[in-house]
Amino acid sequence: AERVAKLFLTKSAWAMILALLVALLGLRYPFLPRHITLAGSLSIGIPGFFLALMPNPRLYRPGFVERTLRFAVPAGAIIAFTVLGTNLAAERIGIPTAHAQTLSTLVLTLAGLGVITILEWPLSGWRTAVVSAMAAGLVLALVIPFVREFFALVVPTPAEAAAALGIAALATAAIAAMTARVR
Numbered sequence: 001a002e003r004v005a006k007l008f009l010t011k012s013a014w015a016m017i018l019a020l021l022v023a024l025l026g027l028r029y030p031f032l033p034r035h036i037t038l039a040g041s042l043s044i045g046i047p048g049f050f051l052a053l054m055p056n057p058r059l060y061r062p063g064f065v066e067r068t069l070r071f072a073v074p075a076g077a078i079i080a081f082t083v084l085g086t087n088l089a090a091e092r093i094g095i096p097t098a099h100a101q102t103l104s105t106l107v108l109t110l111a112g113l114g115v116i117t118i119l120e121w122p123l124s125g126w127r128t129a130v131v132s133a134m135a136a137g138l139v140l141a142l143v144i145p146f147v148r149e150f151f152a153l154v155v156p157t158p159a160e161a162a163a164a165l166g167i168a169a170l171a172t173a174a175i176a177a178m179t180a181r182v183r
Helices: 003-024 035-054 062-094 098-121 125-141 145-150 159-183
Strands: none
Touching: 003 035, 003 062, 003 098, 035 098, 062 098, 062 159, 098 125, 098 145, 098 159, 125 145
């Protein structure tokens, strides 16, 4: 239950921090509602459902709220700043809006899968299957034309795809480094 709570609160933290940053800085929000639906489904909703059903051999330990917040708020901040930085960099170098939004959606979803990987480490069995299936779902959303159109995505260039993977990996590494101190 604690891992799932951390997952859902991380989403709440990045959503709140990103909204505040966009409002305070007067920037365009980096996503359409459809992008949030896709990212949230693949990195929070669907995996959260399956992960909550898995047996948890860990015993209760006092300090649930403090541990959960000490993970979720910094992880959410890392994701919010990463997504905003990605979007601003894409705009600055002249990447068209649809590509910048797709890039931001990829970074958000992949960083979310990184959070799941961190929370469920070491991955094995069903946990590996869930993360792999969600990553495959993201790829399918990009390659199946009617799904891609529904979610208002564009096929990223190889450079954009590589950038999204690299940026999300850096965000995940930053979250993992922060997590090592929180536990």
